[in-house]
Amino acid sequence: MNIVEVTTSQLESVFLKMPTKIYSKDINWVRPLDKMIDSVFHRDKNGFYQHGDAIRWVVFNSEGICVGRIAAFYDKKKAFTFNQPTGGVGFFESVNDQTVADLLFETAKEWLQTQGMEAMDGPINFGENLINWGLLVDGFHCQSFGIPYNLPYYETLFRYYGFQTYFEQYCYRxxxxxxxxxxxxxxxxxxxxxxxxxxxxxxxxxxxxxxxxxxxxxxxxxxxxxxxxxxxxxxxxxxxxxxxxxxxxxxxxxxxxxxxxxxxxxxxxxxxxxxxxxxxxxxxxxxxxxxxxxxxxxxxxxxxxxxxxxxxxxxxxxxxxxxxxxxxxxxxxxxxxxxxxxxxxxxxxxxxxxxxxxxxxxxxTLLTMRCLFDSSKPFERAPIxxxxxxxxxxxxxx
CATH class of the missing domain: 3.40.630.30 (Gcn5-related N-acetyltransferase (GNAT))
Incomplete structure (x- = not known):
């Protein structure tokens, strides 16, 4: 496998198109507007770059097919309010292969560590939590605008790597x-x-x-x-x-x-x-x-x-x-x-x-999950x- 940072317009296109392979036969998935996703990662369109930074990667298998993607980011206004400075990962998509997921998570972790982070939340947004926030674990139907959708096996990929539930999120109708x-x-x-x-x-x-x-x-x-x-x-x-x-x-x-x-x-x-x-x-x-x-x-x-x-x-x-x-x-x-x-x-x-x-x-039900880079430190859920x-x-x- 080969993991590549998204630095060109061609790779940006690969990043945007990658989920269409995962959900090609899933009638519940709604493809977000490419421009909305793309705007998250452009400094002139996302004010969070004024007090943070973001990076993206895509993974190719031995046949040159994209099998995963992830973004990592941090917001200095919020990161250092936790016991462990905490960044985030999001826009995660992967085939059902723990090796692919671990490579994505590990690459994100290593970059966040260079930025002074000691933990990462995910999957979350590089921006406000109104959209693109949480991992769906119950209620696998067509979600409303801004609410993420993913396949059931994603929870296993996150938990196996070391993510734990920081808090649960509920949608009511x-x-x-x-x-x-x-x-x-x-x-x-x-x-x-x-x-x-x-x-x-x-x-x-x-x-x-x-x-x-x-x-x-x-x-x-x-x-x-x-x-x-x-x-x-x-x-x-x-x-x-x-x-x-x-x-x-x-x-x-x-x-x-x-x-x-x-x-x-x-x-x-x-x-x-x-x-x-x-x-x-x-x-x-x-x-x-x-x-x-x-x-x-x-x-x-x-x-x-x-x-x-x-x-x-x-x-x-x-x-x-x-x-x-x-x-x-x-x-x-x-x-x-x-x-x-x-x-x-x-x-x-x-x-x-x-x-x-x-x-x-x-x-x-969705989850906001957290992974501590030092597993010997005590894990605490969001307080009530x-x-x-x-x-x-x-x-x-x-």
């Missing part, structure tokens, strides 16, 4: 036609009528305002999380500009109390229901096909990819009130049948309880959020 339960609707109406509360969806013409509101919620809601790190407003603005291309502004909601932002909710149509017909390409033909399928209302599912509530309002019912606002939007889109909440980590049981309370059923926060959510359900 609810039937939109069933709506919120009468109890939650009662809570939503009660919250909505209380003095000082207001709700509004994003206005893309005033994106700067909502970036600031998001930053305020983010700082308060995530500061108690393990390895919390600040987030650059430029990154959020870039994500916002990207989301403008993906979804209606009525898919993004904020809740305010006395004009102070206290909660937000963001979702996008499940573009995978269209992308599965485009084979990863963007050209004149695929654009026409995309517009045709969109006009036919091919998309019947939306994916909620992030929700945040400042601590003092968690478990207060503000979440139900936001869902009630969203219901009004979806009532005008009768072709939408499902709402997916993905993903939520097992370290965040309060959010699991919330998604269950609105009628969500668990449909997929503070129990008092969980108790508040439980109390709100009574």
């Amino acid at each position: 609810m039937d939109i036609d069933k709506g919120l339960s009468p109890r939650l609707m009662k809570i939503a109406r009660w919250i909505s009528k209380r003095p000082g509360y207001s709700f509004e969806h994003v206005d893309f013409k005033n994106l700067g305002k909502y970036v600031e509101d998001f930053m305020e919620i983010y700082r308060k809601a995530w500061k108690s999380h393990d390895n919390f790190k600040g987030i650059d407003p430029k990154d959020i603005k870039a994500i916002g500009s990207f989301l403008k291309k993906l979804a209606d502004e009525k898919y993004f909601w904020f809740a305010y109390h006395n004009d102070n932002p206290v909660a937000f909710f963001a979702m996008t149509p499940d573009w995978n229901q269209i992308l599965k017909h485009l084979n990863g390409k963007i050209n004149l033909f695929s654009i026409i096909k995309f517009l045709y399928l969109r006009r036919k209302k091919t998309i019947t599912r939306a994916r909620c990819f992030v929700m945040g509530v400042v601590p003092e309002f968690q478990g207060s019912g503000i979440e139900s009130a936001i869902f009630a606002q969203l219901e009004k939007v979806l009532e005008k889109q009768p072709w939408m049948k499902e709402l997916e909440f993905s993903w939520v980590g097992d370290f965040n049981p309060k959010m699991e309880l919330l998604y269950q309370s609105v009628g969500g059923e668990k449909v997929s 959020l503070h129990e008092s926060m969980i108790d508040r959510v439980k109390e709100s359900k009574k």
Whole structure:
């Protein structure tokens, strides 16, 4: 076997095409847009290069056929917040051969060690965790936009090399036609009528305002999380500009109390229901096909990819009130049948309880895995959020 760093446009093409061989007969796999994958590894398109670096490899067998690929990367803002400085690996694909997988993992490990890393997480993204994050281990059906898909044997490849579960990730789906339960609707109406509360969806013409509101919620809601790190407003603005291309502004909601932002909710149509017909390409033909399928209302599912509530309002019912606002939007889109909440980590049981309370059923499980380079050091899973926060959510359900 021969492992080669991706340094040319020809090898970039090999890197992008390699998964098509693995999933050629798998109807559940949706090929991501090549441009979305490619943009992760270009410095002028990915802001994480400002505080990190990335590298890619492909593996060829003795017959010159590509049988595997991997990327390795690190983010200095986050890597050194762990007991062992931790980088990442992602975009992993391999034939069912442990020798191939071990060569990929070992090459990534050696490079990360030269960058000062002592552990690696995978499979993850060189960027935010909204997309390309986790190893699918249960629920091998067609995944929603941004949620990874892989074959069942991948878990064995990771575990055999030395990866262990750092945390589990769950995807929940609810039937939109069933709506919120009468109890939650009662809570939503009660919250909505209380003095000082207001709700509004994003206005893309005033994106700067909502970036600031998001930053305020983010700082308060995530500061108690393990390895919390600040987030650059430029990154959020870039994500916002990207989301403008993906979804209606009525898919993004904020809740305010006395004009102070206290909660937000963001979702996008499940573009995978269209992308599965485009084979990863963007050209004149695929654009026409995309517009045709969109006009036919091919998309019947939306994916909620992030929700945040400042601590003092968690478990207060503000979440139900936001869902009630969203219901009004979806009532005008009768072709939408499902709402997916993905993903939520097992370290965040309060959010699991919330998604269950609105009628969500668990449909997929993914893993974020970690490999310590020094196996003699103790392995620790991601810590659970503070129990008092969980108790508040439980109390709100009574």
